[in-house]
Amino acid sequence: MAVLFATHVLLLILSTATTLHFSASKAARLNMTCSEKERNALLSFKHGLADPSNRLSSFMEINLDTPVGSPYRELSGEISPSLLGLKYLNHLDLSSNYFVLTPTPSFLGSLESLRYLDLSLNNLNWISRLSSLEYLDLSGSDLHKQGNWLQVLSALPSLSELHLESCQIDNLGPPKGKTNFTHLQVLDLSNNNLNQQIPSWLFNLSKTLVQLDLHSNLLQGEIPQIISSLQNIKNLDLQNNQLSGPLPDSLGQLKHLKVLDLSNNTFTCPIPSPFANLSSLRTLNLAHNRLNGTIPKSFEFLKNLQVLNLGANSLTGDVPVTLGTLSNLVTLDLSSNLLEGSIKESNFVKLFTLKELRLSWTNLFLSVNSGWAPPFQLEYVLLSSFGIGPKFPEWLKRQSSVKVLTMSKAGIADLVPSWFWNWTLQIEFLDLSNNLLSGDLSNIFLNSSVIILSSNLFKGRLPSVSANVEVLNVANNSISGTISPFLCGKPNATNKLSVLDFSNNVLSDDLGHCWVHWQALVHVNLGSNNLSGEIPNSMGYLSQLESLLLDDNRFSGYIPSTLQNCSTMKFIDMGNNQLSDTIPDWMWEMQYDRNVINPSQYLMVLRLRSNNFNGSITQNMCQLSCLIVLDLGNKSLSGSIPNCLDDMKTMAGEDDFFANPSSYSYGSDFSYNHYKETLALVPKKDELEYKDNLILVRMIDLSSNKLSGAIPSEISKLSALRFLNLSRNHLSGEIPNDMGKMKLLESLDLSLNNISGQIPQSLSDLSFLSFLNLSYHNLSGRIPTSTQLQSFEELSYTGNPELCGPPVTKNCTNKEWLRESASVGHGDGNFFGTSEFYIGMGVGFAAGFWGFCSVVFFNRTWRRAYFHYLDHLRDLIYVMIV
Structure with missing residues (x-):
């Protein structure tokens, strides 16, 4: 069977009975040599391998490691049976090479001295002969068809470590026979497909188990109380499953437990008080669950605790002062909870070793003296949406090791002190956004990899930045001056x-011509400034560009053809400028190519509204199959709407792609992925800002142009479209009959065109419609009856004098009723909807009426009785009225 070797450190350590090492220095020191038989065995083993990097040119030191970034290439070929000549071989690691075409070397089962084996194999039967095996790693193997793997492996009496990570195991049924894991200490079953409850028998598998890893397995249900039988367990990892219910009190009986990770599940309960008995615990991770109640004050007994992570739960109340006595604590994470109240100096009194403080997204606030000297030196300070202000925290000045500082939405309204900017030179990640911070950035030098100063009161010119900066966001401030000095200040820097992101400031003048020095740019947002001039050709050097937002400025001229070199662009927003000429043809060709391995090459947003473009919309527009926003409103475009709209697959609901923001990681679980494009759209008459929810928008706006012809029927196939605006054009014809198939439509504006005919009955099926404007057309007939269409005001239909029925005031006559009935029944095979039915009904009525009249006219008795009945009926009505 094919063999795929797992990713581990690659070594082939060949030992003899006298612990022979193949290191030249060690061999010389110990005065040892290989026997002739062993040398020949090694040479035969070498000849069977394909060694493209020639790393086995000498056996003076054997190292088969092929880590990421290594200059060596993977070994391949045949694993020679000559290894049997190495009588005393006890350690064999051949993982992370390329033996996928090599049959399973079953002869390895004859290596009786083997104690350590790291392979990724499929056929297990031969392993049972390795009676001395102590370490076995089969990670990455496909064992989902090996139903007897548990019985086979339990036949290894000396086995102490068993690694079965990512082996596609989908069932942990009870063993069919007796198992014999008498020495097993480490069992790793992580990243498999165990979509079941945790089996109770697993906790009795080995009395010597010290490490059990079941993370990322889709495990369900509760943790069994019998877990207390793992009396020697030190490391228990059940994170990233679907476990639920309360946490068992029996966990508190695991006296030797050092690491307990239950994060990313759905436990719903308070933290059990017996957890305070886990006196050996060093790491407690309960983050991303639904824990409620308060933090137990008895946690003060966890004197060895180094990591306490309770983030992303529903814990309430205050933070107990007793946490401040955990003198070994390194990480404290209480973020994203419902905790409230003040954090005082007493909460930190003995936290001498604290390195990570994460209190973001709580209702807590910091209450310390301005001269407070913390007892710790932090590396990670995450205090966003946490009460710090209104004064700037002076205690930060005493922290000399900080790598990450986030204080977004922290209620700080103060002038940033001068010492702070020099202090930030050591920071890797800095986020001070959404406060009321002030100061002049003109002479500031910034060195952090990620700098987010957006939505504050900063002023002055743009700051200087080092070549190390990867993210610079100073949007929504009062930065002025020109952008050229920033771009052109260091022409030779990499x-x-x-x-x-410099959007929403007061920058002026042109963009300069130094973009060639910034070829790492992925996102550029210069929207809502006073920038002018032409878009420079040098922007075509930005080959990695994914979003270019230049909206709400005073750019003129044409769109440079060099921008077509930016073939990975997803977002283009040049709306509300003074650009002219035609929309370039290459812009309609930025479609997703399924033959390209990199799936990032597709245009999702094209917004060119409110410019001076002319010309027509070509059929090539339909090539933009991944488009979610097309906004070409308020221009002078002419011609007809292309009839190929159904080729726009994402709007038709056939393909659905998502933009992945760039991510920059700092620390074990902290990453920057907050930057998302922001677009100002007008989906329902009023301008709205879309950011986090932009990926859900599906919009076409072609309003206020000179488009003519009929609305193409293909538009009805855009079943995922939410907003459609074709108003203020010269469109004619009728509303497509199948427009009601656009089930997700929330806004429809067809006003101020020359559309005629009736409102299609299918529009009554648009249950999500919240904005409708069909005013000023030549529409006629009854407005279809539905919950939605009658909920709009009469203004939605005004300017159509031939429309009748609610909500307009004009009542429908029989003529309109007959016309509507004929329209509803047309073509559906219903006799009552055909014209023949109404003709026949008219003829029948006439024949019956004149037949009755002739009888009354020629028969005196019937005539007297009929008029006597009419007199009696008249008297009866009169009496009733009186």
Whole structure:
């Protein structure tokens, strides 16, 4: 069977009975040599391998490691049976090479001295002969068809470590026979497909188990109380499953437990008080569950605790002062909870070793003296949406080891002190956004990899940045001056800047011509400034660009053809400028190519509204199959709407792609992925800002142009479209009959065109419709009856004098009723909807009426009785009225 070797450190350590090492220095020191038989065995083993990097040119030191970034290439070929000549071989690691075409070397089962084996194999039967095996790693193997793997492996009496990570095991049924894991200490079954409850028998598998790893397995249900039988367990990892219910009190009986990770499950309960008995515990991770109640004050007994992570739960109340006595604590994470109240100096009194403080997204606030000297030196300070202000925290000045500082939405309204900017030179990640911070950035030098100063009161010119900066976001401030000095100040520097957001400031003048020095840029947002001039050709050097937002400025001229070199762009927003000429043809060709391995090459947003473009919309527009926003409103475009709209697959609901923001990681679980494009759209008459929910938008706006012809029927196939605006054009014809198939439509504006005919009955099926404007057309007939269409005001239909029925005031006559009935029944095979039915009904009525009249006219008795009945009926009505 094919063999795929797992990713581990690659070594082939060949030992003899006298612990022979193949290191030249060690061999010389110990005065040892290989026997002739062993040398020949090694040479035969070498000849069977394909060694493209020639790393086995000498056996003076055997190292088969092929880590990421290594200059060596993977070994392949045949694993020679000559290894049997190495009588005393006890350690064999051949993982992370390329033996996928090599049959399973079953002869390895004859290596009786083997104690350590790291392979990724499929056929297990031969392993049972390795009676001395102590370490076995089969990670990455496909064992989902090996139903007897548990019985086979339990036949290894000396086995102490068993690694079965990512082996596609989908069932942990009870063993069919007796198992014999008398020495097993480590069992790793992580990253498999165990979509079941945790089997109770697993906790009795071995009395010597010290490490059990079941993370990322889709495990369900509760943790069994019998877990207390793992009396020697030190490391228990059940994170990233679907476990639920309360946490068992029996966990508190695991006296030797050092690491307990239950994060990313759905436990719903308070933290059990017996957890305070886990006196050996060093790491407690309960983050991302639904824990409620308060933090137990008895946690003060966890004197060895180094990591306490209770983030992303529903814990309430205050933070107990007793946490401040955990003198070994390194990480304290209480973020994203419902905790409230003040954090005082007493909460930190003995936290001498604290390195990570994470209190973001709580209702807590810091209450310390301005001269407070913390007892710790932090590396990670995460205090976003946490009460710090209104004064700037002076205690930060005494922290000399900080790598990450986030104080977004912290209620700080103060002038940033001068010492702070020099202090930030050591920071890797800095986020001070959404406060009321002030100060002049003109002479500031910034060195952090990620800098987010957006939505504050900063002023002055743009700051200077080092070549190390990857993200610079100073949007929504009062920064003025020109952008050229920033771009052209260091012409020979190799800049790493990937995200540049200067939007919503008061920058002026042109963009300069130094973009060639910033070729790492992925996101550029310069929207809502006073920038002018032409878009420079040098922007075509930004080959990695994914979003270019230049909206709400005073750019003129045409869109440079060099921008077509930016073939990975997803977002283009040049709306509300003074650009002219035609929309370039290459812009309609930025479609997703399924033959390209990199799936990032597709245009999702094209917004060019409110410019001076002319010309027509070509059929090539339909090539933009991944488009979610097309906004070409308020221009002078002419011609007809292309009839190929159904080729726009994402709007038709056939393909659904998502933009992945750039991510920059700092620390074990902290990453920057907050930058998302922001677009100002007008989906329902009023301008709205879309950011986090932009990926859900599906919009076409072609309003206020000179488009003519009929609305193409293909538009009805855009079943995922939410907003459609074709108003203020010269469109004619009728509303497509099947427009009601656009089930997700929330806004429909067809006003101020020359559309005629009736409102299609299918529009009554648009249950999500919340904005409708069909005013000023030549529409006629009854407005279809539905919950939605009658909920709009009469203004939605005004300017159509031939429309009748609610909500307009004009009542429908029989003529309109007959016309509507004929329209509803047309073509559906219903006799009552055909014209023949109404003709026949008219003829029948006439024949019956004149037949009755002739009888009354020629028969005196019937005539007297009929008029006597009419007189009696008249008297009866009169009496009733009186």
